[in-house]
Amino acid sequence: EAQVTQNPRYLITVTGKKLTVTCSQNMNHEYMSWYRQDPGLGLRQIYYSMNVEVTDKGDVPEGYKVSRKEKRNFPLILESPSPNQTSLYFCASSPATEINEKLFFGSGTQLSVL
Amino acid sequence: QKEVEQNSGPLSVPEGAIASLNCTYSDRGSQSFFWYRQYSGKSPELIMFIYSNGDKEDGRFTAQLNKASQYVSLLIRDSQPSDSATYLCAVSRYGNNRLAFGKGNQVVVIP
Numbered sequence: 187e188a189q190v191t192q193n194p195r196y197l198i199t200v201t202g203k204k205l206t207v208t209c210s211q212n213m214n215h216e217y218m219s220w221y222r223q224d225p226g227l228g229l230r231q232i233y234y235s236m237n238v239e240v241t242d243k244g245d246v247p248e249g250y251k252v253s254r255k256e257k258r259n260f261p262l263i264l265e266s267p268s269p270n271q272t273s274l275y276f277c278a279s280s281p282a283t284e285i286n287e288k289l290f291f292g293s294g295t296q297l298s299v300l
Numbered sequence: 301q302k303e304v305e306q307n308s309g310p311l312s313v314p315e316g317a318i319a320s321l322n323c324t325y326s327d328r329g330s331q332s333f334f335w336y337r338q339y340s341g342k343s344p345e346l347i348m349f350i351y352s353n354g355d356k357e358d359g360r361f362t363a364q365l366n367k368a369s370q371y372v373s374l375l376i377r378d379s380q381p382s383d384s385a386t387y388l389c390a391v392s393r394y395g396n397n398r399l400a401f402g403k404g405n406q407v408v409v410i411p
Contacts, residue, residue: 221401228403229344229388244398276343288334289399291343 188213192277192292199267200300207262207295209277217280218260219244219289220252222273229276235260267299303327304391306402314410319376321405323389326370333365333372334390338404344388348374379409 190211199205211218219234221244231244235254249271251263260279264271274296278289305324313319321335332351336344350356350363350372362375372391376383389402 219399226403229401231398231400234398245400288346288349289344291345294343 188290190277190279190290190292192275192295194295195293196296198298198300201268202266205264205267205297207264207275207277207297209260209262209292210258211260211279211290212258213279213281213290214257215279215281215290216257218254219278219280220250220260220262221276221278222246222271223276223294224273232262232275267297269299271297272299273297303400304389304402306389306405308405310406310408312408312410313379315379315381317379319379319383319407319409321374321376321387321389321407323372323374323391323402324370325372325389325391325400327391327393327400328367328370329393330367330370330391332392333363334392334399335361335363335372335374336388336390336401338386338388340385347387376407379407381409381411383407384409 193208216237220232221229223229230246232250233252235241241252276294277292280289303326335348337347338344348361348363350365356363360377364373386404386406388404390399392399
C-alpha cells in the first residue's frame with residue numbers, strides 16, 4: 187500500500203531532550219516536507235526537500251533540523267525541544283518537484299514538550 | 301496580510317444544502333490552488349485542485365478560481381454528514397516548491 191509512515195504517533199518529552207520523528211514513504215517521491223499544525227495558525231511548513239541531499243527552509247525552521255540521505259526517509263530532528271514546539275506534526279511527500287501535484291500526508295505525530 | 305486567508309468561522313449547513321467556502325491569497329504569482337479536507341484527528345487529503353480561471357467540478361464539489369480578484373472558493377452541493385470536516389485552502393507559486401495553507405474552515409452538516 188502506498189503510504190507515508192510517521193513514527194511515533196504520540197510523543198511526550200521534556201525540555202532539552204533531543205528527539206527524532208521519523209518519516210518514510212514507499213512511493214519513490216522526489217519531494218518531501220514537514221509541517222506543523224497549531225490551532226488558529228493552520229499548517230506551516232518547517233522544511234522541505236526536493237531530492238536526496240537537497241533540503242531547504244520553510245516558514246518556521248527555527249529549532250528543527252532535517253536530513254535526506256535516502257529518497258524514502260526524511261526525519262525531523264529537535265535537538266533541544268522547547269514547550270513552544272508542542273504541536274501536531276505532519277510529514278508529506280509528492281511525486282513532482284514543482285509541488286503542483288497533491289501531497290500525500292502521514293498520519294501525524296502529536297508532540298508534547300513539558 | 302497573510303499569504304492565504306480563510307476568514308469565515310465554523311459553517312453549519314443542513315443536510316442536502318450547499319456549503320460555500322472562500323479563500324483569498326496575496327501572491328499574484330500563485331499558479332496552483334488546492335482544497336484539502338481534514339477530518340478531526342486525521343491528516344489532510346486532497347479533494348480538489350484548480351489551475352485556470354473559472355469553475356472546475358468533481359462530483360458534488362466545485363472549485364472556482366478568479367485570479368484577478370485573487371480568490372478561490374469551494375462549493376459542496378447536497379451536503380452530507382460525512383462532509384463535516386475542516387477544509388484547508390492551499391496555494392502554490394509555480395517553481396517555488398512551497399505550499400501555503402490557510403487556517404481552514406470547519407464545516408458541520410446537520411442531519
